[in-house]
Amino acid sequence: MASKPSAIRGARIVGERFLRSQQRANPEGRMSLIDHLRELRNRVVKIAVAVLVGAGVSWAFYTHIWNFIQRPYCHAVTFCKTNVPGHSLVLNGVMDGFYLHIKVSVIAGVVLTSPIWLYQLWAFVAPGLYSREKRWTYAFLGTAVPLFGLGCFFAFTAMSRGLDFFIGMSQGFTNLYTADTYIGYWIAMIVGFGLCFEVPLFLVILNLARVVTHERFKKWRRLIIFLVFVFAGIASPSPDPLTMLLLGGVVVVLVEAAEIFIYLNDRRWARNHPDLYAGLDDDELSPIDDPEPIDADSNI
Numbered sequence: 001m002a003s004k005p006s007a008i009r010g011a012r013i014v015g016e017r018f019l020r021s022q023q024r025a026n027p028e029g030r031m032s033l034i035d036h037l038r039e040l041r042n043r044v045v046k047i048a049v050a051v052l053v054g055a056g057v058s059w060a061f062y063t064h065i066w067n068f069i070q071r072p073y074c075h076a077v078t079f080c081k082t083n084v085p086g087h088s089l090v091l092n093g094v095m096d097g098f099y100l101h102i103k104v105s106v107i108a109g110v111v112l113t114s115p116i117w118l119y120q121l122w123a124f125v126a127p128g129l130y131s132r133e134k135r136w137t138y139a140f141l142g143t144a145v146p147l148f149g150l151g152c153f154f155a156f157t158a159m160s161r162g163l164d165f166f167i168g169m170s171q172g173f174t175n176l177y178t179a180d181t182y183i184g185y186w187i188a189m190i191v192g193f194g195l196c197f198e199v200p201l202f203l204v205i206l207n208l209a210r211v212v213t214h215e216r217f218k219k220w221r222r223l224i225i226f227l228v229f230v231f232a233g234i235a236s237p238s239p240d241p242l243t244m245l246l247l248g249g250v251v252v253v254l255v256e257a258a259e260i261f262i263y264l265n266d267r268r269w270a271r272n273h274p275d276l277y278a279g280l281d282d283d284e285l286s287p288i289d290d291p292e293p294i295d296a297d298s299n300i
Contacts, residue, residue: 043124047117054109065108076163089179100179143201151197155189158243196232196251200258207262214266228252
């Protein structure tokens with residue numbers, strides 16, 4: 001009777017042989033469409049389970065989470081007090097309290113489990129990338145996540161100003177805002193500010209793809225700054241000018257930082273490609289060699 005270590009060693013050898021045979025049969029690791037769909041299904045199931053577990057944990061801390069979400073509203077109305085008109089959010093339906101618990105728990109669950117579902121998305125995409133593309137993806141994620149978090153921070157800071165504007169527009173009336181409406185406003189502010197803070201990263205990506213150069217950026221600077229404020233006004237659901245100026249001003253500072261990166265990257269590109277497009281202006285097309293004339297008697 002074979003000993004247990006010998007059996008384990010034999011199973012390991014058989015497994016290595018099987019993997020080598022699979023690599024020889026499919027050296028590039030290609031997958032069929034059905035295999036891709038099956039892999040996507042497994043990743044989605046894992047993400048859904050993780051979010052549900054995170055929502056279940058968040059349900060236990062619902063009071064603390066809701067107090068944090070409600071803080072900008074309490075700041076806008078000076079103080080929050082239950083059952084005081086104008087100083088508390090209201091619920092209209094019998095089931096609204098239950099639905100509010102679900103929404104808050106799911107939102108917190110998505111934030112809490114973000115490392116898990118981000119990894120699952122990365123694990124699905126990464127096998128099809130080359131090593132250089134993976135490095136750029138790491139840099140992209142390492143920059144996009146902090147920028148989005150910075151946008152969320154500014155959104156939370158500016159949210160009470162937007163609420164002050166809306167409440168000031170209804171002077172002489174009793175304001176009874178529903179919790180569901182407030183949650184929608186809160187999410188819109190967070191997502192709008194977060195996406196707006198990704199604009200500088202988008203410009204950097206265009207520069208790395210050689211779509212936007214520093215010469216073009218200098219020509220378009222005024223238009224870009226104008227479009228940043230337009231996008232800030234669209235992304236922010238609060239129409240008050242202070243919120244738009246706060247968002248647009250911070251994003252313009254980040255755009256100027258992106259311009260510095262674009263300038264340095266263009267200099268590095270010029271050093272590494274000294275003869276590329278030599279003698280051409282920034283907007284000039286490279287010449288195309290004239291085609292050789294076709295002999296009328298030749299066979300095509």
